[in-house]
Amino acid sequence: MKGQIGSLIYREWCIMKKSFILSGTAVFCIMLMMTLFALSAKYGNLARQIDGGNKELKTLSDMFIFSVTFLIPYCAMAAALDSGMYISDIRAGWTRYSITLPVSTKTKALAHTLFLAIRTGAALVFSVIVVASVNAAMGTAFNFGMLADIGIICILSLLFAVMTEICQSLPKDEILYKKRQNICGMVFIGLGLLLGLYMAKASTKYTEEFAAANGDEPVELIPPELTDKYFAFRNAAAPFILPVIILLIIGIYFIVKKNLDKQKKL
């Protein structure tokens, strides 16, 4: 069974390798843009606008860290999504062929879920390393709150995985089933874009209003009450993040197994 799980994971890896490279490239590009932004904040035009005060520079650094903490894990988690794999399996004819293999549905479901867990785990570790490195470079300590932020993004990503798996079990004539790959992918990309747009808008607002205020108190990127609310939620949710992640992965295993069983009842 171990050998079969290893083989099935290797197969999924071969198929998803391309997605990993694309996600890695996206993360690298975002990192590059953010680094340029940070350098500009420290030494460039942006710094000149800020009048050199430590307080303002710190706010920009916070913004950078804020972006890294949310955007990098978000992009990294995209690699954990596999909404397209089912489609390519069906197109290639693997879904039917796999039933002729001497592998139980339990083993297949376990391999699929295990690979999802490995991908999610790798994305988590990668995100923690990037966020911690950026924090260290900016002179801030990586704290438990940031880990919780990454954990929340991880849950969000796993919820997308749940959504993808549930879409597989829908009746074949449902529009949601036919468009499942597009819907899941578009919702994920859409949310990423919204997050990015919000940050872009916040930074523009910041520089404009800061210039207008000409050195007065720096404008908050996010309204303080909203930040406080989020921090309160995060602190309350923090102890449950890991159990929720584990529960979601177990849930995915059962959905996958049910879907595989269902394939035989067509």
Added chain:
Amino acid sequence: MNDYENAVEIKDVTKKYDGFTLDNISFNVPKGSIMGFIGQNGAGKTTTIHALLNIIPINSGEIRLLGLDHIGDEIEAKQRMGVVFDECPFHDLFTADQLARVFRGLYENWNYETFSQYLDRFQLPRKKKLGKFSKGMKMKLQIACALSHGAELLVMDEATTGLDPVVRSEILDIFLEFLQDEGHSILMSSHITSDLEKIADSVTFIDKGKMLITGYKDDILMNHALMKCPKADYAAIDKNDFVSARLTDFGAEVMVSDRAFAEKKYSGAMFDPTTLEEIMVYYVNRAKKEWS
């Protein structure tokens, strides 16, 4: 390893769909033989093969593969079987070497040496992505995968369809080599009856979900004949004595299923040996009885 007489035993298998029923199908593939499973498109060949591979559940009946229950001993039976479909089921992203790595863990008896020999024989590249393979190359690769884990039974669904005659001939040779081992058996569905005529030991013919003929190919070909007669003589033939008749401007070609009986009863007529293809065509038109 269990002992068995028939590599495949299908008994009274029924599968119902809306608008189609696979109705009480029964046949055996004796150990060490190759059975051709013929019928026109939509006759139920793929449904039968899907049923025996447990890709679809059956409504009733019994299926045994290599002497094992096709559901209760599914994993064990599948360890000892190879399956080839009409379309290559592997993603275009894979290379032959990567596939070998996948299969190594899936089959207990996977043998890379054998796989490698097939790759060399078929002149298949190891590092090239399958997306750049031709249909013939993909089919050969699928066959190489099916034959590299010591399979005792090979199940093929339209495996030679869409291939050029040279590739088909090469593949048929491989099947004949596979059958050199007395413990090896093949069930091969196809509507290219000429292939089956070359290599099959026995034949099962189904149409619209119903089984019409099953038995040794030579017996089937020997028992059936095309009786050729002028129109005037045709009118005197009892309709119950033949499968169907093709009427032409010159007379009638009548398919009989009991040649000895027909030769005795209609001694003045001319009887020609027939082919599986002709048998298939005449049986498909059996409801019309007369066609042109």
